[in-house]
Amino acid sequence: MRHAFGSRAAICHSSPAYREAAAAITTRLAERYAGHPALAMWHVHNEYGVPVSACFCDNCAAHFRRWLRARYGSVEAVNDAWGTTFWGLRYGSLDEIDPPRLTPTAGNPAQQLDYRRFADDTMRENFRMERDILHRHAPGVPVTTNFMTALSQCDTVDYWAWGREVDLVTNDHYLMTDGRRTHVNLAMAADLTRSVAGGGPWLLLEHSTSGVSWQPRNPAKRPGEMARNSLAHVARGSEGAMFFQWRQSRKGAEKFHSAMLPHAGTDSRVWREVVRLGADIGSLAPLNGTRTVADAAMVWDWQSWWAQSLEWRPSEDHDARERADSFYEALYDGHLTVDFAHPEADLSAYPLVVVPALYLATAEAGRNLRAYVEKGGTLVVSYFSGIVDEHDAVHPGAHPGVLRDVLGLTVEEWSPLGEGESVRITGPGQTPLTADVWTEFVVPRGAETVWTYADGPAAGGPAVTRHGLGRGTAWYVSTRLGPGALDTVLAGACEDAGIAPRTGIPRDEVVRRSGESGDYLFAVNHTEHDAKVPLQAPGTELLGGERAAGQLTVPAGAVRVVRLDA
Known part of the structure; x- marks a missing residue:
């Protein structure tokens, strides 16, 4: 079924017209902004694979045949890989092969798997095209695109392959209100993003200040939850915490999606928490160059x-x-x-x-x-x-x-x-x-x-x-x-x-980052009760500046970051 105009990302990534237009727009933007003193990074496209990754039109069919020829070399190799002898599905030439469109019963699974690979590769081809244009016009300025590594939010992109193509891995994360412990899913997405980045620095490019607008139920974040979400990402390797969106829109499909500047304006809890988070992130500058320690x-x-x-x-x-x-x-x-x-x-x-x-x-x-x-x-x-x-x-x-x-x-x-x-x-x-x-x-x-x-x-x-x-x-x-x-x-x-039981630690989040500047302990309390976290060494708490030794008190719903003494 053909998608109609009226939403976003209704794209055929195999379309020559789309590729030509994307390259032209990217070139014009690069020519205009390459020398701008404020330019820090290029961001290509938005959330590849969401909501459309695969198209099944005639342009895609022709492109898929070219992809198969490059991958397998011959129709005989395709028949062998796909096991087409079963059910009498053999092809006489590559020109007979179409995308896996609607079939009376289950389609050939190997063909469907290859088409998923093809769709992912095709999106990546387009990203590389735009990235290379930007590299030519602005050498040394990094290029990224925003991933969605949370396993519940995007299942059409092979991020192991994508992680090798961007200059900096970035990610979007939105809490899922489907009954799971949302902060655990957040930690998992952050760990997965860090791993896609090869353990190196990455950046949380999007998350929400409060509720979103596209789930069946969209509760507001509780006081302090936005800061916990943000700093939990930093604990697991992010170099900061950015948001969608800056100002809450009055119109359009996402007018109820929260923002840094909400409909209520600056005299609001969300705005005050955003301002406080900015100060907290600034106090964590010593973490630059450190890496999250995995067990x-x-x-x-x-x-x-x-x-x-x-x-x-x-x-x-x-x-x-x-x-x-x-x-x-x-x-x-x-x-x-x-x-x-x-x-x-x-x-x-x-x-x-x-x-x-x-x-x-x-x-x-x-x-x-x-x-x-x-x-x-x-x-x-x-x-x-x-x-x-x-x-x-x-x-x-x-x-x-x-x-x-x-x-x-x-x-x-x-x-x-x-x-x-x-x-x-x-x-x-x-x-x-x-x-x-x-x-x-x-x-x-x-x-x-x-x-x-x-x-x-x-x-x-x-x-x-x-x-x-x-x-x-x-x-x-x-x-x-x-x-x-x-x-x-x-x-x-x-x-x-040989991993000893981690006893004496309350049921909250305890993560370490380490580097030349020292060892840092993040303690994130997701509960409604104060917690005591044992410290292996005394240190200084960066968000408040106080000294801590023996054990660290983490108030209910709060985050503490301790720079441990050598």
């Missing part, structure tokens, strides 16, 4: 998420993003700061690596995770991981494919549970844990059984296993565990990793 890593791959989200998977209740949220929240509540990593990235710096969902795992990813464990790392893998290759083809042999050896087991079958069904698993201490959504028939091939299914389809079989390999260990969780149960299993993995 563990989480493997995440957007392309695996795309593949798992296609039709005809074993259970629609298994959601890769939900597993990532749950594993992250368990680590967050254990006061472990998390870096995210591509499955083929170097993981040697981390004592603990968690894989919440990696349905698509390349052979190289399998070798990488095995080498990580053999060299002494502790790996935790959740179910339905390692199943297919980059073309969505099932790896030869038993599941879990390229992860069989590192986990020391095979999975003969999986048996998803019905809606509302649950199972119990028993293990150390014999206190049963409850699980739902998914079970598997696991056969140990060197792994030891730690927790066992007490009932359900796989009753009596392994539910959670542990495999010693080389100098490290690999854990496998074959069912969906809820928050408390997941905490219990991860505690065993943390013990293997």
Whole structure:
């Protein structure tokens, strides 16, 4: 169906006319402003992939065929990669291939996966075109575009690839009012953005001073919440905190979206909190050049998420993003700061690596995770991981494919549970844990059984296993565990990793940044009660200037930043 004029971002990124117009506008702006003394950075486009990433018109069809020719070289290679012999879907030439348009039943999953890659690549082509124009006219001035790494807000962009194209990684983040602990989702998005930036500096380019306008329910932020949101991003690596929007609009679709200058004007709580935040950010200048210190890593791959989200998977209740949220929240509540990593990235710096969902795992990813464990790392893998290759083809042999050896087991079958069904698993201490959504028939091939299914389809079989390999260990969780149960299993993995329990810290956010200027402790209290945070060394609290030693008092809803003495 064709989108009509009247909204925003209704773009065909393959359109020659669009590309020509975008290049012309960018060139005119660059010619006018390249020498302006106030120019600090160029910002190209806005939130690529939101709300439109893929188009399916004839321009896209022709562009997709060119993309396939560059990627595969021949129609025979495409047929092989897509498995088109099944259902008699073979192509005689690349000219016969169209975008994956409406089909009577499930379409070819490998074609759909490649089209997602194509759409993402095409948006990136256009960004590079505009970036290069700006680089030619204003050498040395950085160029960026605003990401949306929160996993609930944009699922069409591979930010690992995009992070290599911008001069500075920037991100937009808006709180989701869908029942989750919003500050945990914020921390996760900030950690993911920092990881896309390779651990280096990044910038929160957009967030809201108060409520937004596009969710089913849009509550105002409570007093102090905007400052907590902002400084939590700074704790996790951002070099500042910027907003959409400056002045609240009187007209248009976002007239109820909050702003720095609200409809109420300067005699308002929002304005006063913005002014106070500006002063607080200024007092944190000593943090320049420091980096957030991580304790563990989480493997995440957007392309695996795309593949798992296609039709005809074993259970629609298994959601890769939900597993990532749950594993992250368990680590967050254990006061472990998390870096995210591509499955083929170097993981040697981390004592603990968690894989919440990696349905698509390349052979190289399998070798990488095995080498990580053999060299002494502790790996935790959740179910339905390692199943297919980059073309969505099932790896030869038993599941879990390229992860069989590192986990020391095979999975003969999986048996998803019905809606509302649950199972119990028993293990150390014999206190049963409850699980739902998914079970598997696991056969140990060197792994030891730690927790066992007490009932359900796989009753009596392994539910959670542990495999010693080389100098490290690999854990496998074959069912969906809820928050408390997941905490219990991860505690065993943390013990293997040599990560001591973080006791004596209240249930709030404690993060460190470190660099040549010193070590800094951020304590963010999201509760309605004052908290006491232990300090490893005395120091100076930067927002208020007072000295702190032994323990730090963080008032309800407040943020404290301590520069620790050497």
